[in-house]
Amino acid sequence: MDEIKFICECCGEEHVSWPALTYNSPNSYHNLSDQEKEEIAVIDPDFCVIKYSDQEINRFIRCVLIQKVNDHCQDLEYGFWVSLSETSFKDYLENFDNENHETQYFGWLSNYISQYQFSNSIPTTVVTKSGNDRPEIFPHQDFDHPFVKDYYEGITKEEAEKRIREMLKN
Known part of the structure; x- marks a missing residue:
């Protein structure tokens, strides 16, 4: 793994940046x-569509989620897929190259994180950003799940590094 070193604005020390934990596809794919x-x-790198024989169509977009790390100057970034409704997917697709398009969609997290048990998906708010950056997702705070709790309360540096090591192994 190529290490990227930088001087942290938070503490003034040199750090090695963490890789983003990315998923190449939604679980359904x-x-x-x-x-x-x-x-x-x-x-493709930003969109996924699955058309099942029973006329059901699943639509996904790639997003980012920033996990706060409580005892470190750097947060952990995830590259997740989120399912959207047909209307939201079409709006996002139609405005994909519009650098000024800012809106929010409801979406379902469509990747499962190995550190957590999932019986169903987590509802999220998908927030598009100007400048054509990938949208950021925010889990619904009222959804009772350990991943949501960790998102809002933060995780430790040790836990973040453990997740990075596990992802790199796989």
């Missing part, structure tokens, strides 16, 4: 067979 991926799905 990952779980398809190779044949299904070719026949019913389309994916």
Whole structure:
């Protein structure tokens, strides 16, 4: 892993930057067979669409989530996929190249993080940003799940580094 060193504005010390923890696809796409991926799905770095035979269509976009790290100057960044409604997906797609498009959508987190158990998806607010940066997601604070609790309360540097090591192994 190439290390990127920088002087931290927070503490004035030299740090090595952490890699973003990214998922290459939403879980629904990952779980398809190779044949299904070719026949019913389309994916690129920012969008994924899966058209099932029963007329159900799942639409996903790639977003970022910033996890606060309480005892460190750097936060942990995730690259997640979120499912959107047809209306929200079309609006995002139509405005994808519009650097001034700022809005919010409701979405469902579509990746599962190995440190947590998931019985269902987590509701999120997807916030687009000017300048064509990837949208940022914010889990709904009233949703009872350990991931949501950790998002709002923060995690330790030790936990963040453990997650990075686990992701790099996989």
